[in-house]
Amino acid sequence: MKALPVGDVCLNCHGPADTLDAGLKNALTTTYPHDQATGYVKGQIRGALTVKRPL
Ligand code: HEC
Known part of the structure; x- marks a missing residue:
């Protein structure tokens, strides 16, 4: 999981x-x-990305 910053x-x-x-x-x-x-500034966190995969 990784944060998604602006x-x-x-x-x-x-x-x-x-x-x-x-x-x-x-x-x-x-x-x-x-x-x-709109109206965001650099560095704000907009969400997160996750990747799932079967083992
Ligand atoms: C070329 C223009 C463009 C760029 C560059 C762009 N976006 Fe977007 N983004 C959009 C549009 C258009 C939407 C859809 C808005 C809607 O559906 O109302 C969107 C939607 C989103 C959404 C989902 C809607 C929300 O507000 O939660 C997120 C999160 C997001 N963008 C994050 C980012 C991030 C982080 C970056 C930089 C890595 C980025 N965007 C770069 C145009 C752009």
Whole structure:
């Protein structure tokens, strides 16, 4: 299991709304009208990834 922290690349799409690229904002509004996943800052933990495999 591994934590999923917000890194620089994530901020391109999940950063504060006023820092997002205008074209991206437009795409998010049309494709994901209910998106609430913005306003994060670097280092915040967004979740965790797990891998399971049969032994
Ligand atoms: C190219 C744009 C883009 C980038 C870069 C990106 N995401 Fe996302 N992410 C999205 C979109 C779009 C969704 C779907 C939002 C929705 O369904 O409302 C999403 C959904 C998520 C979700 C699930 C929804 C939620 O808010 O819980 C998580 C967690 C997430 N992203 C984490 C990350 C992390 C961590 C990174 C960096 C490693 C990252 N994302 C990079 C666009 C992006």
